[in-house]
Amino acid sequence: MKEKIRTYLIDFVRILMLYLGIRLVLEYISNPGFDPISLLKIELPKAVLLAGLFAGIRLVLVPKKK
Numbered sequence: 001m002k003e004k005i006r007t008y009l010i011d012f013v014r015i016l017m018l019y020l021g022i023r024l025v026l027e028y029i030s031n032p033g034f035d036p037i038s039l040l041k042i043e044l045p046k047a048v049l050l051a052g053l054f055a056g057i058r059l060v061l062v063p064k065k066k
Helices: 002-030 036-061
Strands: none
Touching: 002 036
16 A cells, blocks of 8 residues: 555656646746746646546556566
């Protein structure tokens, strides 16, 4: 059980950082004078839900070790 929680949290953080990093880079490319803090405030709730969903799906679909 402890290993599943650890795996979920690692996947959650990876997906969250990847999503937010991509959004920041894309926003910077389109508008170099943007405010990154306001973008994070807007994108964080969506990113957390998305990361939680994908980490949960990955946790369920991972093949079991033999």
